[in-house]
Amino acid sequence: MNAPSTAQPKIGFNELLRFVLELFAIVTLGIFGFTAFPLPWPGVLIGIGAPLFAILLWALFRSPKAVFAVDPFVKALVEIAVFSSAAIAWWLMGQPIVAIVFAVVAAVSGVINGRREFSA
Template sequence: MLTLAKHANAALMFFLELAVLFAAGYWGFTVSPNWALKLLAGLGAPALFIAAWALFGAGGGANAVYPLTGLARAALEIVWFGGGALAFYAAGAATPAAVLAVLFVVNAVLRLVWKQV
């Protein structure tokens, strides 16, 4: 049963990563009434998040170009997932922002307890 819970927590981490990208895009498409700026921000913000994750956090660091561990990895996750929550909030979606933040904290605590980090 614990193995199933650990796999579910890993899947949650993946869906949280997707939620951050969605939040960045959602924010970008609400940032301005100008369609050119909407396209630039709506496509550019997720691209920047993807680049940061690929460079420093992909695959728990195993697939990253510059893998981070320890406190640096924790800081990356807080900034990355916090950035997703802030993007939702800045776009006027306070409830999804809160849900993303709470789910990230629960996921992170479980990953620490179950040594999935």
């Protein structure tokens, strides 16, 4: 007697890339807060608050187990807000190459994921 198979979600390269991009964006916002603003205040507040706010937005609207089921356009807006914030942070920290590479990779990954979401 075979046990009922539980369908595992397929995790491909783009899903893994998107997870790494999300982690990179969150870490970037923390680095930006601590380095771009005077310490202890507002640097500590922004260094901790910006990543927490990005995590909250992602958990509420964008994650696979999001609290609120929203339209794919809202998901895209949240994703664009978080990823573009990270790219802008790198630009403001004087790292335009990192900013551009991150923005391009995030945009391509987002388009691939968006096409998959809209076709489903």
